[in-house]
Amino acid sequence: MRRGRFASALVTALKGLAVAPVLGRFPRFVLVRLVEEMTDTARDYAKLGSRVLLLGGVKSPAFLRAALDELSVVLPHAQRITFPGLGHSGPDDDGHPCRVADALRAFFTA
Structure with missing residues (x-):
């Protein structure tokens, strides 16, 4: 997060907490791009x-x-x-x- 990589931090948290087990099936780089695409202000x-x-x-x-x-x-x-x-x-x-x-x-x- 200090580096401003918020999407990556969110993916780490989601995978670590196993909130949605289906996320474990997707490669990390796919999930990070998906989160970045969904980021709004x-x-x-x-x-x-x-x-x-x-x-x-x-x-x-x-x-x-x-x-x-x-x-x-x-x-x-x-x-x-x-x-x-x-x-x-x-x-x-x-x-x-x-x-x-x-x-x-x-x-x-x-």
């Missing part, structure tokens, strides 16, 4: 007409909070919720899934 989303719910936690990593900061400014129809006391795993069993579910339910029924 926040400004690319400025014309999005859909309502968007941005969820984050006070304890989330700084880079995720920064991404939400930028997206909440750029997205024309964004609603942002920051959960006190939660991190990135807020929806998981080690977080508080009911709070996250309540926010999702409120957004989608509005």
Whole structure:
């Protein structure tokens, strides 16, 4: 990441965590190119007409909070919720899934 090779770092993390086992079947150089191709800047989303719910936690990593900061400014129809006391795993069993579910339910029924 210090070298600015973010796509490569993401592929390393995804393969290491085995979040999606199918990724192990693809050569690294293919996955890195795929991630690079999908990389967008926040400004690319400025014309999005859909309502968007941005969820984050006070304890989330700084880079995720920064991404939400930028997206909440750029997205024309964004609603942002920051959960006190939660991190990135807020929806998981080690977080508080009911709070996250309540926010999702409120957004989608509005």
